Amino acid sequence: MQVSGKTVVVGIFGDPVAHSLSPRMQNAAIQASGLDAVYVPFHVTAAQLCDAVKSIRAMSIRGVNLTIPHKEASCDLVDELDASAQMIGAINTIVNDNGRLKGYNTDSLGLLKALKQELGCDVAGKRVLLLGAGGACRAALVALCQAKVAWVGIANRTRNRSQQLIEEFSAKFSGTAFAEYELGSSLLSSCYEPVDLLVNTTSVGLKGEDFGFLVVDCLKPGGAVFDMVYTPEPTMLLNQARKRGLATADGLGMLAAQGEAAFALWFGQSPEPLVMRRALNLSDEI
Ligand code: ATR
Numbered sequence: 205m206q207v208s209g210k211t212v213v214v215g216i217f218g219d220p221v222a223h224s225l226s227p228r229m230q231n232a233a234i235q236a237s238g239l240d241a242v243y244v245p246f247h248v249t250a251a252q253l254c255d256a257v258k259s260i261r262a263m264s265i266r267g268v269n270l271t272i273p274h275k276e277a278s279c280d281l282v283d284e285l286d287a288s289a290q291m292i293g294a295i296n297t298i299v300n301d302n303g304r305l306k307g308y309n310t311d312s313l314g315l316l317k318a319l320k321q322e323l324g325c326d327v328a329g330k331r332v333l334l335l336g337a338g339g340a341c342r343a344a345l346v347a348l349c350q351a352k353v354a355w356v357g358i359a360n361r362t363r364n365r366s367q368q369l370i371e372e373f374s375a376k377f378s379g380t381a382f383a384e385y386e387l388g389s390s391l392l393s394s395c396y397e398p399v400d401l402l403v404n405t406t407s408v409g410l411k412g413e414d415f416g417f418l419v420v421d422c423l424k425p426g427g428a429v430f431d432m433v434y435t436p437e438p439t440m441l442l443n444q445a446r447k448r449g450l451a452t453a454d455g456l457g458m459l460a461a462q463g464e465a466a467f468a469l470w471f472g473q474s475p476e477p478l479v480m481r482r483a484l485n486l487s488d489e490i
Pocket of ligand 1: 337
């Protein structure tokens with residue numbers, strides 16, 4: 205990679221950021237496309253976020269991804285929000301057009317694409333149970349509702365968060381039915397009609413832990429489990445699901461898909477097919 209005065213700079217702001225897989229897959233895609241660009245990880249703390257976003261303009265950075273803990277706070281720092289990002293209330297991508305910053309959330313698209321690619325799952329008309337009620341859940345909710353799921357259940361440890369989400373989203377998406385549960389062992393008895401798809405949007409599993417009860421029992425035979433957590437692989441949740449013969453996928457496919465969408469926003473062209481997936485050691489079979 206030759207860096208010159210003309211090289212276009214994109215990157216990621218996060219704290220921590222050293223663990224991020226995005227530089228690996230974005231730089232692989234940049235090279236495969238023959239672009240004169242580079243993707244740089246920037247360690248930006250919450251206290252520095254405002255200055256860091258201003259520096260995008262000052263240093264003519266073409267755009268950035270945002271990761272923990274910046275996805276929500278960044279919404280107030282850009283000039284404009286894409287409609288879906290506004291509904292989600294969180295952004296993972298900023299595009300700088302001549303000093304005007306627009307925020308997008310490519311996690312939503314990424315989830316739908318990964319469900320299709322990894323699980324062959326088209327969510328239209330399906331019953332989907334979401335675990336969690338944070339920012340990742342909001343991105344999933346917007347994606348699923350826009351893709352016309354029939355029913356969404358939200359199970360969260362802190363129940364008033366899931367209740368608030370249902371209130372907000374049922375007012376916006378009249379074509380989808382909603383239900384709310386406590387994320388605990390009582391979930392299985394209250395969720396009496398089995399679901400087609402379970403999506404974990406919580407951070408449970410990141411440290412190798414499980415939910416403490418068999419979440420996968422609320423799935424139909426032939427159902428599928430998608431875990432946004434991708435390390436350690438496989439998560440306890442996916443292990444449980446595999447033991448029951450259910451189809452499973454972790455969040456790596458979603459990571460690649462959200463990255464492909466961000467690349468297209470910055471460079472006005474799609475990355476070469478499969479390059480980001482290969483950089484994450486994902487299979488070519490989609
Ligand atoms: P993100 O933006 O990544 O979604 P978040 O807004 O902090 O992050 O949300 C984290 C989600 O993981 C929440 O739904 C949280 O549940 P609470 O609302 O009860 O905090 C969930 N979560 C985190 N640790 C959990 C745990 N040990 N058990 C169950 N849920 C957990």
